[in-house]
Amino acid sequence: MKKWTVILEIFLKDGIFDPQGKTIKDALHNLGFKEVEEVRMGKVLKIDIYGDNKNEVFEKIKKMSEIFLANPVTEDFNIRVEEE
Amino acid sequence: MKKWTVILEIFLKDGIFDPQGKTIKDALHNLGFKEVEEVRMGKVLKIDIYGDNKNEVFEKIKKMSEIFLANPVTEDFNIRVEEE
Numbered sequence: 001m002k003k004w005t006v007i008l009e010i011f012l013k014d015g016i017f018d019p020q021g022k023t024i025k026d027a028l029h030n031l032g033f034k035e036v037e038e039v040r041m042g043k044v045l046k047i048d049i050y051g052d053n054k055n056e057v058f059e060k061i062k063k064m065s066e067i068f069l070a071n072p073v074t075e076d077f078n079i080r081v082e083e084e
Numbered sequence: 085m086k087k088w089t090v091i092l093e094i095f096l097k098d099g100i101f102d103p104q105g106k107t108i109k110d111a112l113h114n115l116g117f118k119e120v121e122e123v124r125m126g127k128v129l130k131i132d133i134y135g136d137n138k139n140e141v142f143e144k145i146k147k148m149s150e151i152f153l154a155n156p157v158t159e160d161f162n163i164r165v166e167e168e
Contacts, residue, residue, distance in 0.1 A: 003121070009091075009128050024129065024153070033148060037087070037132040044093050044128040045108065048121040064117060069108070 001050040004057045007080040010070045011042035045069065054081050085134040088141045091164040094154045095126035129153065138165050 012018050020041040028036045051057035061079050070077045096102050104125040112120045135141035145163050154161045 001119075007093075009093075011128070011130065021129070027152065028148060031148075031152060033144065035085075035134040035144070037134065039132075040130040042128045042130065044095070044126045045105070046095065046124040046126065048123075049117075050119040050121065060117065060119070064112060064115075068111065068115060 001052055003084045004049055004051055004054070005082045005084050006045075006047040006049060006057065006061050007082070008045040008047060008061060008065060008069065008077060009042055009080075010044070010065075010075050010077045011040055012074060013076050016074055048084070054083070057081050085136055087168045088133055088135055088138070089166045089168055090129075090131040090133060090141065090145050091166070092129040092131060092145060092149060092153065092161060093126055093164075094128070094149070094159050094161045095124055096158060097160050100158055132168070138167070141165050 018040050021039040024041065025036055025039040028039070047061065049057055049060070051060065058079055058081050065077045066072060102124050105123040108125065109120055109123040112123070131145065133141055133144070135144065142163055142165050149161045149163070150156060
């Protein structure tokens, strides 16, 4: 089996208030970075995993995300599978 | 000025113990996903920002990361600039 690295990004769904992102945006404005329009903050997981092919790995990470890693009610996620 | 979306990923440097990642890995193993070898957890920021060109935006985000968003002693970051 090959080894893969997966990047899984999890953000609050658009429209759900993100207080961390708001705080960071305000701080950046105070530091002079006024050109910043919006900041959303999320989690990112880097997962090293064994698998036969890219599609199998993708489906496995999708399942983990749906049942455990993300909250499908409030969060969106996206998955990037890279060969090591 | 054009509008850009930047994805900024911030992870603890390799070699620094990541208790959140370890906890998630152990939980995935308990759920039966034994093919997971390692998990590292980080932060990800999605930043909407105005700027003239990709390079200018990249350099601005790099500066924000170095002085405020990331801790250069313990964290590595990477920046992806996408046109909206």
